[in-house]
Amino acid sequence: MDFANRLAKIRKQRGLTQEELADKLGVSGQAVSKWETGNSMPDVALLGTLAHTLNVTVDDLLGIEPKHDVEMVPPEQKKNTIIRIAVNSAEGDRVRINLPLLLVKAFVGEDGKMPLVMKNDSLKEVDFGKIIEMADQGLIGELMSVDSADGDHVVITVEP
DSSP states (O other): OOHHHHHHHHHHHTTOOHHHHHHHHTSOHHHHHHHHHTSOOOOGGGHHHHHHHHTSOHHHHHTOOOOOOEEEOOGGGOTTOEEEEEEEOTTSOEEEEEEEHHHHHHHOOTTSOOGGGTTSGGGTTOOHHHHHHHHHTTEEEEEEEEEOTTSOEEEEEEEO
8 A cells, every 4th residue: 555545544544634634734734635645745854743643653654564573582682671562542642661571570460460551451461471471581572463442552572
């Protein structure tokens, strides 16, 4: 799918008209129309604001597929492992949590739940105990990606 069609699809999914999006961006409705028909492209400096307004990443707008590789790392590379949790909610909230693995271990209960993130419905059922287990074994990369029925998007990544 090209940029024009992708932009129109995302805008419509967010329930916005071209004029409403234009108002939020400080551009004309005609400019948005031209973007969606492929007659022009938004200025590069506007892409971050456009993505934020639509609650997507610039990569999403440009159609760049994220790298989903999961790989094993040797023990010496695991000492500073980071767990990254990214939530883009349907309501427009963007939450980013970046914690060292050792700290995540301290927060996770015996049931595998992490109270720090329990307020988000999309994370309530995540077994962080299993994520810790995988990270301890040396797995790195995007270990989980979920699109909930409510429209939330959650990604959990482990990085050395």
